[in-house]
Amino acid sequence: MKFCSLLFVPADSEKKFAKARETGADGLILDLEDSVAPPVKAAARATLGGWIDASSGPRGWGFWVRINPFDSGLAMDDLAAVVRPGLDGILLPKSNGGQDVVRLGHCLDALEARAGMAPGHVKIIVVATETAPAMFALGSYAPAHPRLAALTWGAEDLAAVVGSTSNKDESGDWSAPYQLARSLCLMGASAAGVPALDTLYADFRDDDGLVRSCRQSRRDGFAGRLAIHPAQVAGIKRAFTPSPEDVALAHKVVAAFEANPGLGTIGIDGKMYDIPHLKLARRTLAAATEG
Structure with a gap:
């Protein structure tokens, strides 16, 4: 299952769903929560069930649905409508742990x-930082439930809960509380042994900013990213795909350790590499293969 790029699609727009299928995203998240107004949620559920049925054959992307949170009173109706052949997963919002x-x-x-x-x-997939209690429970996903595929995080709902006037600082970076949420999501996913996915990049017209941000995400350890607009998918995939130079070095590191299984530290091209570097090299090669 690939998680490099997951694209949100409103569950009440057949036009947007048709366009999303052609983006090359690894997964589409059909949204029954925030992007669907309360008066049309029931109709969106019924329509979405038909889309899942029609997509039950072979395809190159995963079919995910973001349901409404448990405390909304709508989650069970959502699940009853969408759990059917063709569905790959549920995105659970506002999880408390x-x-x-x-x-x-x-x-x-x-x-x-x-x-x-x-x-x-x-x-x-769990959105793991949208409530105040959730921030104290990022370690509770380990050991991982057999169905748990990934953790991601969100800043907007958390900002509303804590009363922030903004979740960004003067430079446009995440302010301290949201840097904490992002970091704890990454650590919680690592503890559970599942991928961490970075949150949305809101400005879908800023391609350069998106790619820079995604490269930072990959540097920090995130395995992929959520997208809010079809135009973001290509940039996300490009940023999260290891470069030829990265792949070449990873092959060197793996080959060197395989040739010297009794060593914990190896010199390559004048630099020292140890077991953490070997683990990173294997992860790089896996990402390159998935891409």
């Missing part, structure tokens, strides 16, 4: 059985 993944997992167990799906097929 690992217990919400367990709760969602129980729901999916029953709904998969009803739909005749293989047990455990539907995976879960």
